[in-house]
Amino acid sequence: MEDLPLQLFGITLLVGINAFFAASEIALVSASEVRIQALLEQGDRRARLVQRALENSTQFLATVQVGVTLAGFFASATAATELAGPLNIFLSPFVGGLAGPLSLVLVTFGVAVVTLVFGELVPKKLALHHAEAIALATAEPIYWLERVASPLVRFLSAFTNGILVLTGTPVQETQDVRVEEIKAMVDAARAGGAVGEQERRIIYRAVELPHIEVRAIMVPRVQIQYLAITTTLDETFTIVSENAHTRLPVCDGDLDNIVGVLHVKDLIRPLPQLAAHPPSLRELLRPVYYISEHYLAGDLLRDMQKNRLHLAIVQDEFGGTAGLVTLEDVLEELVGEIRDEYDAEEEREFRRVSISEGIFKLRASIGTVNNELDLVLPRDEFATLLGLFLDELQRSPIAGDRIELEGVELTVLEDGQRVRVHKMPPAETDTDTF
Template sequence: MLVWSFLLILLLVMLNAFFVSVEFAAVASRRTRIEVLAESGVHSAAIVKTWLENPAARDRLIAASQLGITLVSLALGAVGENTFEALLAPLFENLALPAYLQRLVPLMAALPLFLSLVIVTSLHVVFGEQVPKVATLHDPERFALLAARPMRIFSVVFKWFVDILDWATRQVLSLIGLRMVGEHLTVYTVEEIKQILSESEEGGVIRTPEREMLDAIFDLGSLVVRQVMIPRTEILAVEADTPLQEIIQLTSQSTYTKFPVYEDSPDQILGIVHVKDLIRALQSPDCESCTARTLAREPIFVPETISVNSLLQQFRDNRQHIAIVLDEFGGTAGLVTLEDLLEEIVGEVSDPFDSITPEIQTMPDGLILIDGLTLIEEVNQHLKLDLQDPDYDTIAGYVLGKLGRIPRAGDVVESDGVQLRVENLDGMRIAQLSLRPLNDNPSQ
């Protein structure tokens, strides 16, 4: 008889573990993974999918699992306590106590009941609650699939009871001014998603380059074209009446494959010449007298304040990879290519013919050289600084704003604990800066 009692206790603990696992699987399972399995024809996945897609169905599933936990816990308490008390009672019946401990005899009589409660509670908590909970959270979808069919049968059998419990719950909530939550959607902010990505990186789920690219995708929406464009001073453009042979010579000396075509000044862009069009023109006997004007394609013009996401959409809609950026007065501010936008996600992509010079270089003596066109944001991120200027995007513009005049080689600006020095100029543009901490006290 005792053996059957122990087998029943084992069965009840396993049932409790089952219902606990169902409850946590319903909450922790990822809908996307279940949907993929359901679409592939897994029948149990289709059952789980209905629970996850319908908040009311999931509420009823959780209510059914709670009902199962309650019924099993009550049965485990009744069977377990009686079994262990009957097993332990003989050990204390004939226990001889000294005369001065005779007052403890009533307490000793209750000791088997107390110990049986401890044993049953321990079994219930460890094997019926904690172990199945942790195991399920490691792979909730797998257990949800295993439990789908038996849990559906249990839910159908006790549907009437679950309906009563659901109705009673709603009535109690209405009495205290609350209502059942209709949705169980978890919404994360961008910063919370970035935190999840960082934790996934620390846990080895994703690699650092993958996390950096995903972060960059979220940051892309906050960028405007002005921050990623090639400025007007760096544009290599051709005059509209430039002959074909001169354009060919220019392309052979350049790494670019597309050239803006202007008339009179770069503020009057007529179109874009593609290297592919030049090759076709060379092969055509009718194009000996062709000029940049006749070969130019119609350009896309965008304001410098347009978002990068909007520009990407325009590139898709117009099947173009390059756009001319206009300033607030209608003049040419710069140009932007699809490659510039992609580099904001994957990082700098160097052309095979480019001479690679890092934008930020650390010299052996600790001096840091910075290209003037480097974004302030990149300098801050790379050097852990907090340089801010709402009127400028590049580090050269930042120094220019601090100087308040045309820069000269050797000009120095101090800010945020560092010293920025103008090293080289390209005309009136700051081409290169040096940076060192103020406490280095460099000699001038």
């Protein structure tokens, strides 16, 4: 009994060590990278150690896990061997022969509760609220503990990898994050006020973009404005001045034989020389960039950035022209509709008719439709209403086309550019009255 204070101190110390590791783990993974980077640029050594721990997270997390496990084990073992005896003596007059097992259970349970509350929950809560401060304070001790524990961690890692090999599980680490997980994190940030609604929508669209096929966002063949290769320069000037496009495909015959793309700047730049040496339309053309209708929008965006492209022609499986897609089309999937001074004021992406009905542009994003009318239209394979119609009809939509999906009726209006979206009331079911 004389050693009881020392034993309690030892257990308290072990719980404190457990708390240290638990707090350092949460603090390091929760610390703001922006703030740590700012301190790093100021030459802060502790910030450099934090960055090192994050870059070598496997070693760091393994060291923390070893520390937590050993601290918890020794705390429980010390309590079981040193505190169970005195408690056994105290309980013997009351429960007789049950005093031994009961004292062991009570001591183990008590240490487990204390370790859970003061060694895990409380330090982790504190670390979340003071992530940077605790991360900087614990970075150096963790660094030295990593070096000391390195042989043990390597042995355990090799042993673990051996078991994985025996079970046929790949040893290499994977850090793939699913779209749903990213959205869940964004939703949590939105609920906490760290991310606004507009930012949430952009992030949603950004993680969905790599999975969207260009056929879902392209301008369909029937809506393409183009020039014939036989068009004279005077006729070309007239056509260009009457529309707002800066690039037009030029065809020899029909849209299945596009010979180049005319950039308005290439037409205007040599104006002083046109009178003396008028070039042919073919001389002003730029090469055509072709892609499959199943090409992914994310890949197209990278191609456009790399090759300084603004327009691509989309081909179907037979090599015919299915449509065209511009850089603006891709960017609108990220930020929503981009309107300039040439877009008519009345051409809005959405106009509400009632609480359950709205009129949308054919190329409005399905995300916008879902948000405005509180719908759950699928958006896994297509991003716009146009893509939805293409998928359902297997052709470009025309005026009067109508589809029903997920309890929603979608009808292409007479102009062929807008869609009436109507959320149908749930079907009434007949019930028998007894």
